[in-house]
Amino acid sequence: MLDLFAGARLTPTQRRIAHCLVERAGTAAALSSAEVAELAGVSQPSVTRFAIALGYPGYPALRRALRDVGGGPADDGGEDNAMQVAIKAEAEHLQRLKEQLGSLDAVQKAANLLVASRPLPVLGLRAAAPLAGYFGYFASKVHPDVRVWDTGGTSLLDRLDQARVAGAGAMLALVLPRYPRESLEVVKEARAMGYAVVAITDSAVSPVAEDAAVVLPAAVGTRLVFDLHTGPMAMAMVLLQAMCDADPEPVQRRLEEFEAAAARRQLFQG
Known part of the structure; x- marks a missing residue:
């Protein structure tokens, strides 16, 4: 069935x-x-x-x-019951993602664009908002100025202008089904302004693809009432790893500074 x-x-x-x-x-x-x-x-x-x-x-x-x-x-x-089928489908998505990453050309190109952008805007609205926040949390440990845009509204284009004036040259856009119209409009405007847009989305033919400089597709799970985003989450972390690899010395320095600050402030229990 x-x-x-x-x-x-x-x-x-x-x-x-x-x-x-x-x-x-x-x-x-x-x-x-x-x-x-x-x-x-x-x-x-x-x-x-x-x-x-x-x-x-x-x-x-x-x-x-x-x-x-x-x-x-x-x-x-x-x-298998319906829940097991959903998880099995996610495992198949990850297997396809593993095969896709046999060539890292697109990931490395995306990483080079993003790591050089000061500041680095990260766009993720609606269903993509948690993923944008997750990526931004870890990216801020290795990049000096990450700006997560996870809420829409008329001020979003103002923030796009401000980041561009501040020197941003690239933007990461997380655009997942059902493809918020506002996300697509921001990406289109960003491209017109000269941003190089890196898009993590569910398919190479996603609506965001036509305005992106680099598209990193990762399928979403559709077996449950709401989408499973295991694949896009994995792709986002692969991209962040590639950013770290693209500029290792500043990344290592920032990580050591963070760990020293965390220990001094006793941020973590373990």
């Missing part, structure tokens, strides 16, 4: 419906759209839109496809 949903970009509501059907694989084909809606806790029109998102003209056609697939419950007969 999972094959019916593979490759479809579903909203969180639609994923709830998919999850509901997978959990009831043995009886899903017998359920009406109203019954699916009640079980998933969504509206009946949402079930119809879900079927259309999968490429079917409506729920009856999807129901026929479910009947053709058949099969028992996802956790029957020793098969």
